[in-house]
Amino acid sequence: MDLPRDEAQHLFRVLRLKIGAAVRIFNGRGAEFDAAVATASKDGARVRVGDGCPAVTEARVAVTLAQAVLKGDKMDDVVRDAVMMGVAAIQPLVTARTEIALAALERGHRRERWQRIAVSSSKQCGRAVVPAVLEPCTFADAIAALRHQASEATSGSARPGLLCVEPTASADVIAMGDLEVEAPPATTIVVGPEGGWATEEIAAASQACRLVTLGPRTLRADSMALVALTALFTRWREL
Amino acid sequence: MDLPRDEAQHLFRVLRLKIGAAVRIFNGRGAEFDAAVATASKDGARVRVGDGCPAVTEARVAVTLAQAVLKGDKMDDVVRDAVMMGVAAIQPLVTARTEIALAALERGHRRERWQRIAVSSSKQCGRAVVPAVLEPCTFADAIAALRHQASEATSGSARPGLLCVEPTASADVIAMGDLEVEAPPATTIVVGPEGGWATEEIAAASQACRLVTLGPRTLRADSMALVALTALFTRWREL
Structure with missing residues (x-):
């Protein structure tokens, strides 16, 4: 089979692989195969696909990271870390x-950039699944989607999301260590921007999300997603 | 009381605080006080110390992060994140x-730089305790110190450290989620460099450390400390 254009370029120009070289290819949806380079030139590359081989196991709980876009290129690292920790979508x-x-994100083709980062991070960390980076949306739309999701579910939690807040944000805040030990099939963890949440946002989110805290110390905005995902995966025995 | 020179400069030049401005000061060993600016000029600053006030609670388990020095300035972020997560020492x-x-670290005054970062991170995250950044040492010396510590202890684990390894490193690897639920009074978590551990290092460490894994996916070296600390603190209900 022919490799996608950018992977072919990477194979030929960066890795400089010759005909016969052993590679592993994956389809981004969980299947991984041994393969050998059949042709490689500046015009493209073709591989002979061999046997399927085991990829890194995916987490049993499908976690979506809903992350407020951070300043500069900090989202790049957040996407990279989240993919490596094993999220299902961003x-x-x-x-x-x-x-x-939103308009500026679209003009800057930021989603496409983050999706490319997700592909390369999947390769680096050995996942055969590339998490989807979804089209950016407003906080209100994300909460509406979670509420809809809750109303569709015949059973399960009325509040499928988890909103990361400071311990003092509300009387209803729970610690990560107080979450149920049994992982749900899926959840969405919502992480705010550098400036935190507006009071109205916390109020609006409470209809679809439980409020969780990552402890008493103030974390950097660009570390929060990694800490939150690690805490969830530890609690749910995925680490 | 007079503020230390660099804090005085920060107060006068960066924050531009005037006489009477309310500030909080802390001694780096757990005590925090309300205070008011008494004098502030380019030559120094003096504050009137008021009542003690509650600082962010310290973790009940004293975790030392033993981190292999990473390339470039990546250690800066590791120190920052570790302080914010609540380590006792680095x-x-x-x-x-x-x-x-070691000689190059000393020539570059790297320890002093990391200690300054620890001070500013403590301020940012609301801790009144500044974790000590210890003099860099070799892996062998660190393991020897852990073995000595174990031999001194009248009770407790014969292996006081935790070495982060890949799941396949040994048959004895345990998952973070399999650690005891009760936190020990203190522990040392040992995190390797970009290139990982040499086989002999894992063998040598096993005398003083249990081998723990952070899951099947490969993490970036500069994320490992944060993930390991988060996993420990989640397991031990500090988050």
């Missing part, structure tokens, strides 16, 4: 205190 | 695959 959010508009 | 390590020598 939903970039524009919130009350996000400093970039 | 021990920089030179291991078989660390790409910088």
Whole structure:
């Protein structure tokens, strides 16, 4: 089979693989195969696909990271870390205190950039599944989607999301260590921007999300997703 | 009381605080006080110390992060994140695959730089305790110190450390989620460099450390400390 154009370029120009070289290829949806380079030139590359081989196991719980877009290129690292920790999907959010508009994200082709990062991170960490980076949306739309999801579910939690907040944000805040030990089939963890949440956002989210805290110390905005995902996966025995 | 020179400069030049401005000061060993600016000029600053006030609670388990020195300035972020997660101390390590020598770290005054980062991170995250950044040492010395510590202890684990390894490193690897639920009074978590551990290092460490894994996916070296600390603190209900 022919490799996609950018992978062919990478194989020929960067890795400089010759005919016969052993490679592993994956389809981004969980299947991985041994393969050998059949042709490789500046015009493209073709591989002979061999046997299927075991990829890194995916987490049993499908976690979507809904992350408020951070300043500069900090989202790049968040996407990279989230893929390596094993998220199922990433939903970039524009919130009350996000400093970039949806239109600007679109003009800058940011989603496409983050999706490319997700592909390369999957390769690096040995996952055969590439998490989808979804089209950026507003916080309100994300909460509406979670509420809809809750109303569709015949059983399960009325609040399928988890919103990361400071311990003092509300009387209803629970610690990560107080989450149920049994993982749900799926959840969405919602992480805010540098400036945190507006009070109205916390109120609006409470209809679809439980409020969770990552402890008493203030974390950097660009570390929060990794800490939150690690805490969830530890609690649910995925680590 | 007079503020230390660099804090005085920060107060006068960066924060531009005037006489009477309310500040909080802390002694780096757990005590925090309300205070008011008494004098502030380019030559120094003096504050009137008021009542003690509650600082962020410290973790009940004293975790030392023993981290192999990473390339470039990646250690800066590791120190920052570790302080914010609540470590008690940081021990920089030179291991078989660390790409910088002890002498070069000393020449570059790297320990002093990391200690300054620890001070500013403590301020940012609301801790009144500044974790010590210890003098860099070799991996062998760190393991010897852990063995000594174990031999001194009248009770408790014969292996006081936890070495982060890949799941396939040994038959004795345990998952973070399989650690005891009860936190020990203290532990040392040992994290390797970009190139990982040499086989001999894993063998040598096993006398003083249990081998723990952070899951099947490959993490970036500069994320490992944060993931390991989060997993420990989640397991031990500090988050």
